[in-house]
Amino acid sequence: MAATRSLFIGGTGVISSACVARSLEAGHEVTVINRGNSSIRPLPDGVEVLHADIREPESVHAVLGERSFDVVSEFLAFTPEHIQTDFRLFEGRVGQYVFISSASAYQTPPSRLPVTESTPLRNPFWQYSRDKIACEDLLVEAYRERAFPITIVRPSHTYDRTMIPTSGHWTDLARMRRGAPVVVHGDGSSLWTITHNTDFAVAYVGLLGRPEAVGEAFHITSDEAPTWNEIYAYLAEGLGVEAELVHVASESIAAVVPELGPGLIGDKANSMVFDNSKVKALVPEFRATVPFAKGAGEIVEWFLADPSRQRLDPDLDTAFDRLVEHARAFG
Numbered sequence: 001m002a003a004t005r006s007l008f009i010g011g012t013g014v015i016s017s018a019c020v021a022r023s024l025e026a027g028h029e030v031t032v033i034n035r036g037n038s039s040i041r042p043l044p045d046g047v048e049v050l051h052a053d054i055r056e057p058e059s060v061h062a063v064l065g066e067r068s069f070d071v072v073s074e075f076l077a078f079t080p081e082h083i084q085t086d087f088r089l090f091e092g093r094v095g096q097y098v099f100i101s102s103a104s105a106y107q108t109p110p111s112r113l114p115v116t117e118s119t120p121l122r123n124p125f126w127q128y129s130r131d132k133i134a135c136e137d138l139l140v141e142a143y144r145e146r147a148f149p150i151t152i153v154r155p156s157h158t159y160d161r162t163m164i165p166t167s168g169h170w171t172d173l174a175r176m177r178r179g180a181p182v183v184v185h186g187d188g189s190s191l192w193t194i195t196h197n198t199d200f201a202v203a204y205v206g207l208l209g210r211p212e213a214v215g216e217a218f219h220i221t222s223d224e225a226p227t228w229n230e231i232y233a234y235l236a237e238g239l240g241v242e243a244e245l246v247h248v249a250s251e252s253i254a255a256v257v258p259e260l261g262p263g264l265i266g267d268k269a270n271s272m273v274f275d276n277s278k279v280k281a282l283v284p285e286f287r288a289t290v291p292f293a294k295g296a297g298e299i300v301e302w303f304l305a306d307p308s309r310q311r312l313d314p315d316l317d318t319a320f321d322r323l324v325e326h327a328r329a330f331g
Helices: 015-023 058-062 080-090 127-146 170-178 197-207 230-240 250-256 260-268 277-282 290-305 314-328
Strands: 007-009 029-034 046-052 069-074 094-100 150-155 157-159 182-185 194-196 214-221 244-247
Touching: 007 015, 007 127, 015 029, 015 157, 029 230, 046 058, 058 277, 069 080, 080 094, 080 127, 080 197, 094 127, 094 260, 127 150, 127 260, 150 197, 157 197, 170 182, 170 230, 170 314, 182 230, 194 290, 197 214, 197 244, 197 277, 214 277, 230 290, 244 250, 244 277, 244 314, 250 314, 277 290
Parallel strands: 007 029, 007 069, 029 046, 069 094, 094 150, 150 214, 157 194, 182 244
Antiparallel strands: none
């Protein structure tokens, strides 16, 4: 794989930080545009950092001037307006534009498993997913009409040590630690593909600068799909406790905690298993090496290392108590 001049929009997020690090390891020349370095995921030595706000295109143009890049990796576009901005900034100046979409854009619930890249895109439950679909539509049109060199990448649930994958985040772990019941959506048996960011980065960087990837869409996920019961159990094991799981319908959780509704009903409530054959054909070295049993231990260790990271949400905690009480009374 040839070295590229790669521009990352973002670079300190869960996924992008791992991709930046992997790009450097692969010998790419890496430039990052963001508003400031992250104390949680600082950029590694060897990265050129340009301070600008992608939401203020004039600031981006000011730091880039007339530079061009082999690859632009867009981690911070969430709406069609963001894509239109990137057209104005990068069209004619990039050899490959890689858009980070979302596997939640796939048909929800899926009519069949495993999901492949040919699975239809449709999610009537979550605006975030519909916006990603709208972004993809614009990019595909630009590729077809004027050869804008797109590659679309759809991550599923990708995490690092700073991200607790459950709906309650630290509040769930705090409940486990004190012996309180933990609310799990559905019956906990649905399958959920969960991917460590360092594994994702191997496949992602393997697509950069590849002409065969232009005009194509790929999802990048682990081949591991534990049940939600297992995900909670792995986290409890990391804490050294045994969690009491109380199962509650996703719709009931959404009724009591509306902000959890779209992500549950529009994503986590459905079994999601993926066929990664397409990306593996181009990046044969890609394989998932971090099982969630190990990743859960990394998460727990990171949160326990600093009490300031342990942010309990008292309103959510109370809502979980209500859901547990109702489930016990009527279950």
